[in-house]
Amino acid sequence: MTRDPSIYRLCLVTDRDLARGRALTDVVAAAVQGGVTMVQLREKSATTREFLEEARALKAVLAPHGVPLVINDRVDIALAVDAEGVHVGQKDMPVEQVRALAGSRIIGLSITNADQMRGEDTRLCDYLGVGPLYLQQTKADASTPLGVEGFRALRAMTDRPVMAIGGLKADNCAPVLAAGADGLAVVSGIVSADDPRAASQAFARLFQK
Amino acid sequence: MTRDPSIYRLCLVTDRDLARGRALTDVVAAAVQGGVTMVQLREKSATTREFLEEARALKAVLAPHGVPLVINDRVDIALAVDAEGVHVGQKDMPVEQVRALAGSRIIGLSITNADQMRGEDTRLCDYLGVGPLYLQQTKADASTPLGVEGFRALRAMTDRPVMAIGGLKADNCAPVLAAGADGLAVVSGIVSADDPRAASQAFARLFQK
Numbered sequence: 001m002t003r004d005p006s007i008y009r010l011c012l013v014t015d016r017d018l019a020r021g022r023a024l025t026d027v028v029a030a031a032v033q034g035g036v037t038m039v040q041l042r043e044k045s046a047t048t049r050e051f052l053e054e055a056r057a058l059k060a061v062l063a064p065h066g067v068p069l070v071i072n073d074r075v076d077i078a079l080a081v082d083a084e085g086v087h088v089g090q091k092d093m094p095v096e097q098v099r100a101l102a103g104s105r106i107i108g109l110s111i112t113n114a115d116q117m118r119g120e121d122t123r124l125c126d127y128l129g130v131g132p133l134y135l136q137q138t139k140a141d142a143s144t145p146l147g148v149e150g151f152r153a154l155r156a157m158t159d160r161p162v163m164a165i166g167g168l169k170a171d172n173c174a175p176v177l178a179a180g181a182d183g184l185a186v187v188s189g190i191v192s193a194d195d196p197r198a199a200s201q202a203f204a205r206l207f208q209k
Numbered sequence: 210m211t212r213d214p215s216i217y218r219l220c221l222v223t224d225r226d227l228a229r230g231r232a233l234t235d236v237v238a239a240a241v242q243g244g245v246t247m248v249q250l251r252e253k254s255a256t257t258r259e260f261l262e263e264a265r266a267l268k269a270v271l272a273p274h275g276v277p278l279v280i281n282d283r284v285d286i287a288l289a290v291d292a293e294g295v296h297v298g299q300k301d302m303p304v305e306q307v308r309a310l311a312g313s314r315i316i317g318l319s320i321t322n323a324d325q326m327r328g329e330d331t332r333l334c335d336y337l338g339v340g341p342l343y344l345q346q347t348k349a350d351a352s353t354p355l356g357v358e359g360f361r362a363l364r365a366m367t368d369r370p371v372m373a374i375g376g377l378k379a380d381n382c383a384p385v386l387a388a389g390a391d392g393l394a395v396v397s398g399i400v401s402a403d404d405p406r407a408a409s410q411a412f413a414r415l416f417q418k
Contacts, residue, residue, distance in 0.1 A: 047300035048282055073257055076285035080306045091256035097289045 003106070007068055008127050008161040008183040010203050011038040014058075016046070018191045025057050027196045032065050034200025040087050040108070040185070042072035055081040070108060075101045087129065095121040110165075112143040117157045129185050130154050132166020133176055136188070142166065152179035170202035177206060212315070216277055217336050217370040217392040219412050220247040223267075225255070227400045234266050236405045241274050243409025249296050249317070249394070251281035264290040279317060284310045296338065304330035319374075321352040326366045338394050339363050341375020342385055345397070351375065361388035379411035386415060 012031045019027050028039055041058055043051045055071055059081050062069050068084035071077050075098055078086045085106030086098055098107055109125040111117050112132070122128065132145050145166065146154065155162050164176045165185035173184055184203055193199035221240045223233050237248055250267055252260045264280055268290050271278050277293035280286050284307055287295045294315030295307055307316050318334040320326050321341070331337065341354050354375065355363065364371050373385045374394035382393055393412055402408035 048297075048302050049300045052302055052306070074283075074285060076283060076288075076302065076310060079285075079310055080302060088257075091258045093257050093261055093285065093289060097261070101285060101288055 003126070005161060005182065007037050007106075008163055009037045009207050010035060010183060010200065011040055011070075011129075011163055011185040012036045012190050012200070013040045013072075013165070013185050013187045014042055015187050015191050016043065016054075018188050020192060024054060025061050027191055028058055029061050030195070030197040031190050031200040032062065032067055034190075034197040035204030036067065036190070036200050037183075038068050038070060038085075040070040040072055041083075042087075048074075048077070052077050052080055055083060059083060068106060070106060078102060078105065085126070090116055095124040099124055108163075111154065112146075114154060114157065117154050122158055122160065125160065127161040127163060127182075128158060129163050129165045130181075131164055131185075133164050134167025134172060136167030148175045148179050151176060151181070155180040168203075170199070170206065173203065173206055212335070214370055214391065216246050216315075217372055218246045218416050219244060219392060219409065220249055220279075220338075220372055220394040221245045221399050221409070222249045222281075222374070222394050222396045223251055224396050224400050225252065227397050229401060233263060234270050236400055237267055238270050239404070239406040240399050240409040241271065241276055243399075243406040244413030245276065245399070245409050246392075247277050247279060247294075249279040249281055250292075251296075257283075257286070261286050261289055264292060268292060277315060279315060287311060287314065294335070297334075299325055304333040308333055317372075320363065321355075323363060323366065326363050331367055331369065334369065336370040336372060336391075337367060338372050338374045339390075340373055340394075342373050343376030343381060345376030357384045357388050360385060360390070364389040377412075379408070379415065382412065382415055 014024050041055055055077050059069050070085035070087045071083045072087050073092045075086050086102050087108035089110040107125045108127045108129055109121055110129045132142050135145050161182040163183040163185040164181040168184050168186050169189050190196050190199045228236050250264055264286050268278050279294035279296045280292045281296050282301045284295050295311050296317035298319040316334045317336045318330050319338045341351050342360055344354050370391040372392040372394040373390040377393050377395050378398050399405050399408045
């Protein structure tokens with residue numbers, strides 16, 4: 001399926017615990033106003049029912065704006081709410097199985113090193129999330145940061161759209177884009193921002209140059 | 210779909226942490242020799258990839274014997290390995306959504322009280338797991354035990370096949386069957402047994418009277 005590649009420019013990756021008590025629907029609505037082009041719902045401790053309800057609520061926020069919703073890990077939830085995509089990591093379902101279940105939905109894959117980049121899954125997915133770029137507190141189990149040069153090397157190994165992720169702030173992304181990132185996937189830089197709309201705008205402006 | 214109701218007689222519900230270091234495939238293979246008629250794979254801390262691989266391994270053990278595999282919570286994993294069924298609790302995906310995704314697969318639902326029994330999901334599923342019958346250590350978040358009389362009251366509220374679950378041992382099940390259980394769902398009574406085959410046989414013998 002041909003997709004507008006601009007959907008990969010600015011992805012908000014949710015983290016309920018970093019939202020400072022605000023509802024994810026409110027944070028996401030503000031971020032959409034600010035220019036995010038995709039939202040990935042990531043839930044690591046919610047029950048399936050909570051995850052499903054949150055996915056349905058975000059879908060309702062995003063659909064009127066045509067912003068695709070991508071569900072982290074859970075293909076069943078993506079199917080149940082008819083989300084536009086699924087994002088998997090290396091410990092989730094292999095992309096071949098995801099494709100069999102999710103059909104033409106967008107499939108994203110997290111990549112942290114060259115070995116993973118050489119895997120079959122890289123060829124079968126629609127976009128890659130490559131990182132972490134910088135040191136960050138979002139993921140307790142995050143890998144060693146790639147830095148810009150490490151990112152550049154991985155980016156050169158694939159012709160898939162690549163979103164950089166990990167420790168991104170509006171003021172440290174210029175070299176990442178110069179190193180070949182098609183887009184930016186942002187967690188705390190938007191979710192924890194005082195003003196998620198303004199934070200999203202600051203990232204979005206990087207693509208207007 | 211019409212199913213042989215004997216599949217609901219003796220369900221082994223897995224718990225990796227209670228298997229005393231033995232592979233679940235070995236425990237399940239022994240339990241099938243002993244007469245279990247269904248296996249529910251329950252994984253609460255595994256990654257999706259581990260869960261998927263375990264499901265595939267159990268499917269390979271069970272398929273030659275015609276014993277159905279039911280996946281706890283994860284409809285996507287059930288679909289990926291073509292398991293015969295899905296079992297959901299009250300915090301998992303509602304049965305209506307499970308049915309939409311899982312089609313004619315067996316759908317089981319956990320019930321712990323009368324309010325849940327009155328829910329729409331009870332009508333939409335294929336069998337109910339009702340419990341806990343007795344005090345047990347398997348689930349840290351288990352509800353107050355129903356006891357035989359509490360079980361009898363819930364059992365009378367539905368015409369679905371009902372498996373009793375919770376603290377079952379071969380020597381405390383006779384009153385449960387007399388109270389109307391169609392079958393028994395057993396966790397530690399088989400998974401933790403010195404001899405899972407002999408333990409399964411002891412439960413299976415209760416249906417030969």
